[in-house]
Amino acid sequence: MRYREFRDFVDQRGRNLIHGWLHSLELDARMEFQEVFRTLEEIQQPSRNELKPLTGGVCDGLWEVRLKWKKVQYRPIGFQGPGKRQLTLVFVATIRDNKFSPQNACETAKKRKAQVEANPSRRACEHRYD
Amino acid sequence: MSTDTTKQEQLLSSLSSKEARKAFVASRIRIRLPAQIRELRLTRGLSQAELGKRAGMKQSAISRCEGMGYDQFTISTLKALAGAFDVGLKVEFVSFSELVENASNPEIYHLDVPSFDLDFQRWPEPVTIVLTTGAPSPPSRTYETGRTDFRGGVAAVIPRIKKLSEAVYG
Numbered sequence A: 001m002r003y004r005e006f007r008d009f010v011d012q013r014g015r016n017l018i019h020g021w022l023h024s025l026e027l028d029a030r031m032e033f034q035e036v037f038r039t040l041e042e043i044q045q046p047s048r049n050e051l052k053p054l055t056g057g058v059c060d061g062l063w064e065v066r067l068k069w070k071k072v073q074y075r076p077i078g079f080q081g082p083g084k085r086q087l088t089l090v091f092v093a094t095i096r097d098n099k100f101s102p103q104n105a106c107e108t109a110k111k112r113k114a115q116v117e118a119n120p121s122r123r124a125c126e127h128r129y130d
Numbered sequence B: 001m002s003t004d005t006t007k008q009e010q011l012l013s014s015l016s017s018k019e020a021r022k023a024f025v026a027s028r029i030r031i032r033l034p035a036q037i038r039e040l041r042l043t044r045g046l047s048q049a050e051l052g053k054r055a056g057m058k059q060s061a062i063s064r065c066e067g068m069g070y071d072q073f074t075i076s077t078l079k080a081l082a083g084a085f086d087v088g089l090k091v092e093f094v095s096f097s098e099l100v101e102n103a104s105n106p107e108i109y110h111l112d113v114p115s116f117d118l119d120f121q122r123w124p125e126p127v128t129i130v131l132t133t134g135a136p137s138p139p140s141r142t143y144e145t146g147r148t149d150f151r152g153g154v155a156a157v158i159p160r161i162k163k164l165s166e167a168v169y170g
Helices: A017-022 A027-042 A105-118 B004-013 B018-043 B048-055 B059-065 B075-085 B096-104 B116-122 B154-169
Strands: A005-009 A051-053 A063-065 A067-069 A072-080 A086-096 A099-101 A124-126 B128-131 B141-144
Touching (some): A005 A027, A005 A105, A017 A027, A017 A086, A063 A086, A072 A105, B004 B096, B018 B096, B048 B059, B059 B075
Parallel strands (some): A005 A086
Antiparallel strands (some): A063 A072
């Protein structure tokens, strides 16, 4: 059963930035994170330790996938939509000293969310598992 | 929703190196297994403490087992959890084709598997499927679906019938 589907942000030049980020990681991390995305699509009630709505200020309405590899915590940030049961990943932050890095991660995510919502077919695509 | 075929092709293309395949196998254990334990517990309405009691484990141990990334499972622990959920446990070496099929078809291979009682309660009798094209060759062929093919209901069987049909008639 698939309860949700991940989608990836596509920039103005047509580049899938989430796919690009995954391919910037070492192989073991990439394979593990892809498995997290695959599994999260199949979980009815994900744990807040893995998929969490962000609240407070500019982050309101955004979600984060919580990933960790070795000592680095990654936070792919996204929003629910544009379609039903879809979660579009728009930006990837890292966590340093319990804060997003870059600090304006939510602002950037919100701008990209607006871009996706304005043009969902061009600015987002199915999450790629390769 | 994206097609499972596309996801399967993408996954396959990511497994071209031996290192990638090794990492994939590890990730299936580190990520999917803890997630499945949590999913099985939640669908049965159990708390971690209640599951721990059934499995003869501490609540803290259950909590650890449910954390994505945990990979210190012993066979004994898995057997205890299978007993607590009253589900089967399959620990064996498999082909990559099986693993990829499993990973790319969530509509068939659910994280939440039924307990023994529920499983047998909803199993229908094996059904005979006759594939016919109307053309004289190849001739119609008859297949028994077998009981296990019916896991997940008729909707889950349809992709299998399509595959079978393609294999026979191209």
